[in-house]
Amino acid sequence: xxxxxxxxxxxxTEGAIVQINCTYQTSGFNGLFWYQQHAGEAPTFLSxxxxxxxxxxxxxxxxxxxxxxxxxxxxxxxQMKDSASYLCAVMDSNYQLIWGAGTKLxxxx
Amino acid sequence: xxxxxxxxxxxxxxxxxxxxxxxxxxxFQATTMFWYRQFPKQSLMLMATSNEGSKATYxxxxxxxxxxxxxASLTLSTLTVTSAHPEDSSFYICSARDLTSGGDTDTQYFGxxxxxxxx
Numbered sequence: 001x002x003x004x005x006x007x008x009x010x011x012x013t014e015g016a017i018v019q020i021n022c023t024y025q026t027s028g029f030n031g032l033f034w035y036q037q038h039a040g041e042a043p044t045f046l047s048x049x050x051x052x053x054x055x056x057x058x059x060x061x062x063x064x065x066x067x068x069x070x071x072x073x074x075x076x077x078x079q080m081k082d083s084a085s086y087l088c089a090v091m092d093s094n095y096q097l098i099w100g101a102g103t104k105l106x107x108x109x
Numbered sequence: 110x111x112x113x114x115x116x117x118x119x120x121x122x123x124x125x126x127x128x129x130x131x132x133x134x135x136x137f138q139a140t141t142m143f144w145y146r147q148f149p150k151q152s153l154m155l156m157a158t159s160n161e162g163s164k165a166t167y168x169x170x171x172x173x174x175x176x177x178x179x180x181a182s183l184t185l186s187t188l189t190v191t192s193a194h195p196e197d198s199s200f201y202i203c204s205a206r207d208l209t210s211g212g213d214t215d216t217q218y219f220g221x222x223x224x225x226x227x228x
């Protein structure tokens with residue numbers, strides 16, 4: 001079956017760096033998405049990786065290794081507003097999204 | 110495994126026809142389901158919140174007469190795009206809120222999406 005795994009919850013300190021991992025097993029691969037979702041709001045697009053390597057966008061970076069079925073989202077200089085759920089989703093060979101359960105990130109002062 | 114399913118996964122229709130998309134929660138009851146629209150590499154845009162047994166709540170700018178939502182049971186919500194036009198072509202995603210998941214009312218499970226192409 002198809003599966004996406006990411007940690008349920010992580011805690012980090014304001015100003016620090018945190019890495020949220022995502023591993024996947026899917027039938028085919030047409031890209032991996034990271035979304036941020038604050039409570040009660042719609043998911044906000046953060047990144048899209050389809051080729052191996054690191055994509056940097058400001059304080060957020062996303063890495064992909066297709067051979068390992070692995071991605072991570074790296075958040076630097078953490079701010080309190082980064083407290084949210086982070087969703088990993090993979091688009092399979094049928095262009096369907098397979099979603100992870102989300103990682104709840106708690107930022108402490 | 111998937112906890113929310115959508116049917117169909119993709120649909121191509123002619124302009125002026127209506128298309129129904131189903132969203133089902135598979136292992137839990139969902140009193141609330143959400144319908145989103147996604148454009149490539151962009152955030153999910155919330156269209157409406159579907160509540161079982163009552164009328165859906167639409168976001169500003171979403172035509173309720175064009176996007177009909179019916180939440181007939183605790184496991185099924187449907188979105189009907191009426192008189193579809195090419196500009197309605199998009200990726201439609203539903204999600205369901207599982208209220209039994211440890212009391213966390215913000216646990217949402219997302220469906221795989223339905224790709225609508227209107228010719």
